[in-house]
Every structure is written in structure tokens, then in C-alpha cells.
Amino acid sequence: MMARSSRPVRMPGRRPACRPASEKKDTFYAYPDLDLLPYLTQGDHEIWLRVAVAQGGEAFAKVHVEVDDACATSEQLIDQCAGYASDTQCRLVSEEVDGVATFNKGVQTGLKPLTQARQFGADRCAVSVTRDFFERARSYGCVVDTGNIAAPDLSRGAYIIDHSTETMLADQVRHPDGSTAQTTSAFSLPDHGSVAACEPVCKTRAPRVNTAASPAGVMAAQQNDPVRWDTFFQVCGAANVCPAGEGEEIVAACGCLDDFPEAVVMMQSVRLAGADTTCTSVAP
Numbered sequence: 001m002m003a004r005s006s007r008p009v010r011m012p013g014r015r016p017a018c019r020p021a022s023e024k025k026d027t028f029y030a031y032p033d034l035d036l037l038p039y040l041t042q043g044d045h046e047i048w049l050r051v052a053v054a055q056g057g058e059a060f061a062k063v064h065v066e067v068d069d070a071c072a073t074s075e076q077l078i079d080q081c082a083g084y085a086s087d088t089q090c091r092l093v094s095e096e097v098d099g100v101a102t103f104n105k106g107v108q109t110g111l112k113p114l115t116q117a118r119q120f121g122a123d124r125c126a127v128s129v130t131r132d133f134f135e136r137a138r139s140y141g142c143v144v145d146t147g148n149i150a151a152p153d154l155s156r157g158a159y160i161i162d163h164s165t166e167t168m169l170a171d172q173v174r175h176p177d178g179s180t181a182q183t184t185s186a187f188s189l190p191d192h193g194s195v196a197a198c199e200p201v202c203k204t205r206a207p208r209v210n211t212a213a214s215p216a217g218v219m220a221a222q223q224n225d226p227v228r229w230d231t232f233f234q235v236c237g238a239a240n241v242c243p244a245g246e247g248e249e250i251v252a253a254c255g256c257l258d259d260f261p262e263a264v265v266m267m268q269s270v271r272l273a274g275a276d277t278t279c280t281s282v283a284p
Helices: 082-086 155-163 260-275
Strands: 090-097 100-104 116-120 127-131 136-142 168-174 180-186 201-209 227-235 249-255
Touching: 082 090, 082 136, 155 168
Parallel strands: none
Antiparallel strands: 090 100, 090 136, 116 127, 168 180, 201 227, 201 249
């Protein structure tokens, strides 16, 4: 090839400097050793070779490109909870692993997610990864030293509580210069209307045959009177009438019934009966 000027290689948006050369009047080879990697960004590119000659000639450029089309994956575990986990003043409060609650309020739930397989990438570079978990979210509760933190000023709240009444609201405000000012204003609660002393109820009972079983047979067969009573409490309507069901008889009419003393006596009787029970290894 007969050439007089250089062998420039033009890239889109950039042109390397030319290096003049004398005519060789013969075939010769040049090795510019240009690194094209910085220019081969994502997308299509054209590589041009321009040669200036005196009379005639031609030139060819050889570009060596190695393409790695393999799908290489790298795994990185990011743990932003390591500092809290190693702190003796912190404890695990809650944890979710891939959406499954494994800890709740500091107690292990006994649940854990199943092993999952997820697909990353697309087309020719789709990779399937199987792991025990992919995302773990934790919440920690830590004991913080408040020795250097100033205690909150509760003087205003204490003043309001100590000096306010049912009809007057007292307040104390502290100004930027450190002085305080006391104010009072009328105060009243909104009328909530009258409320009944209680919800009227009535007490009813219905007979029931004791069909419970025992080692000796049906318990009703072992009793002198097999009939037992089931007790019910019914809410009375606007007419103050007890809505007794079928087969029920009214024990106590509608009113503000209070069977708490009776319940206390029954519980106390059971407690004392248990205290008097003695277990022996021989028949008395």
C-alpha cells in the first residue's frame, strides 16, 4: 500500500490524532494498538479507517474483539442488623423472613418460610437461584443510656393539674427570657346526656336431664333427682319485659341484678373444699 498520511481510526464523537508517515511504495503493516473498550458502550457502533494516499492504494484495519456472553452471577449478603445483634443491650423484638413472621413481640412464633427459587435476569441471561431466604427484616429494642439527656420539664402539666377545677382551666407559660405567666379560663365539659344506672336484665332457668357419663354409667341413673337447671341471663327490652325462652321460668324479674356476692360465695366454697381434701395411700 502506498500511503503518505497516517492511519487514523474514527470513533463516534472522537477522532484520535493523526501521525504522518512517508510513502512506503510497498505493502507495510502498522500497529496503532488502540484500546477501543472505553468507546464500546451499550448500543451499536461503527469503526472507520481513513487512509490518505498520493496516487492509489488501499488499507485494511483488523479489530480484535473478545465477547464474553456467559451469565456470571455474584452473591452478596448485606446485613444491616449485625451491630444490633451483637449489642448486649439490644434484644430482638420482631422478625419477618420473606413475609413470614418468625418473631413477634420478642417471642418466636415457630413459623419459617419454605425454601424458594427465584429467577433473576431475562432472555439469555436468566438465572434461577434457590435459597433458604432472600430478605429478612428485623426490629430490635435497645436500652439507651439517658444519663446525658435532660429530664423533661413537667412543671407546666403539674401546675395545670394542681390549680385547675371542674369549671376553670389554669395554665402556666414560660417565656423565652425565663419568666412565667399564669392564666385562667372558663372550662366546662360537654353534656353527654343521662345514662341509665345499668342495663336491665332478668334471670331465667330451664330444666335439663343430666346425661353426663361416669365409670358407673350415666350419672342421671345414679342420682335421686336427675333433673338439673341451666341458668340464663336475658337482656330486657324497652317495655321492661323479660324475654324468657321456651321452657324457661323466670327466677328474677327485670332490674339491675347483681349476683357477684353469690359468685364469690361459690368460689370461696370450692376453695375451702379443696383445702379440706386429703389424699391417702390406704382406705380410711
